[in-house]
Amino acid sequence: MTEPLTSPLHDRHVALGAKFSEFGGWLMPLQYSGVVAEHRAVRSAVGVFDVSHLGKARVRGAGAAAFVNACLTNDLDRIGPGQAQYNLLCAADGGVVDDLIAYLISPEEVFLIPNAANTTTVVRLLSEAAPAGVEVVNEHTAHAVIAVQGTSSDEVLSALGLPVGQDYMSFASGTWGGSGLIVCRTGYTGERGYELVVPAEAAAPLWDAVLAAGAEYDILPCGLGARDTLRTEMGYPLHGHDLSPEISPVMANLGWAVGWAKPSFWGADALRAQREAKSGPLLRGLKALGRGIPRPHMRVQAGGADVGEVTSGTFSPTLGTGIALALLDRSVAVGHTVDVVVRDRLEPFEVVKPPFVTPGVRES
Structure with a gap:
């Protein structure tokens, strides 16, 4: 081991x-x-x-930024050097291999911070696809x-x-x-x-x-x-819980992190088909109406029937109540009330749109 x-x-x-x-x-x-x-x-x-477990990788060489942009979902052309962008690396079927931050240093250099467990895979996939003159270096x-x-x-x-x-x-x-x-x-x-x-x-x-x-x-x-x-x-997703090879950006309500107008990117055809079909589950927020504390993999029910599963759940210290992210059938909408099966009890939750608290991240 x-x-x-x-x-x-x-x-x-x-x-x-x-x-x-x-x-x-x-x-x-x-x-x-x-x-x-x-x-x-x-x-x-x-x-x-200390978040040193996060991955670090550098893509450099002539056309490095253009290459990365052809692989990741978001559009690096929307930002300039000195800016960062939330991004996703998807498989051909639209599943999420990893979500990561791309730091655009120059057209010839992009610094990536993927998740710890996925760094080796991200580096391998980019290395295998890199054109001549572009190198991908694992600096984890x-x-x-x-x-x-x-x-x-x-x-x-x-x-x-x-x-x-x-x-x-x-x-x-x-x-x-x-x-x-x-x-x-x-x-x-x-x-x-x-x-x-x-x-x-x-x-x-x-x-x-x-x-x-x-x-x-x-x-x-x-x-x-x-x-x-x-x-x-x-309401920030965690890979392996709210994003995964089985949970696509469309399902996770991350369409804003997809450059739909780009000519191509990994998983583009599958994601465009998913968006057009408007079917399949969606990631929603759940806020407790009682004392139940949700945890991952707990079943979510409506009218006695299963309608989804908790992907992330915890006690909110700010709100003093249980909150969760859950992958739910599209029949369940914001404002509805559902039940989460907590230790064989049905606990009521309101379906809400995250964030659960007012963010200060964009304050100048």
Whole structure:
């Protein structure tokens, strides 16, 4: 059995008393002071996450951006150098191999951040399809990623002399401690924040500096448990749950991340057919009307008949109630009431359109 990989910050997490969990082949912090406290720190102040398990890959060479654009669903021509874009890599049948962020550095270079468990597959598929002169390099362990998220994130990074204030889904280059890094106005929490892509060897001192600079803003180190509750409150999909080889962008209500007018991209014919057919299940939000806490794979019923399944479910610390994402029959619409089978009980839920909370991510 292969031992899970560890972050360059692993010793720091041990010293902070983190509880660990394996995720995507990596041993990562699940929580430190507690999921609810860490969640609330991000919503009201600032939190710092180690997300170095996320993949990193670089596509470079003449026509690199055009090549990536011919593979991924979204349209890179909509953005310019210094901007990032949420994207999907699909199979021929429209299923999602991975969702990822593409950072457009130049027409000759694109930096990709896929999910941890899918990085090798993404790199392999792109490498196999790359034309002469374009190379795809797996840089998964060469970089760490530190996410500083929350209403005070600008103040914390400004204290370190790092560039802040860029538009949402934009990035800037900077230096810290003699190392170059990228400061990306991105994140997975729904709050204003940044992700710092830094050489692995520079990660530990930067982590220490972020915690020190954030002390006056009540910063907390946060684990993947809070990251999950935060992203669920926003309705952000998680690959392997709300997206998968069996759950397409059309089913997941991610048509906005598909460049429908592009001449071609991987899975284009299948996705266009799905959109035209207007059949099959759709991903919806569920908000508890009682005390039930939904979990993945719980059945959803209407009128005593199964109409779908929970894909992500949790307790919302912000709302104080259970919330979920669920793949439901198209007969179930926003505003309807359904039942989730929770431990052999039928718990009522309202069908809603995410996000469940008001996001601060786009605030200037």
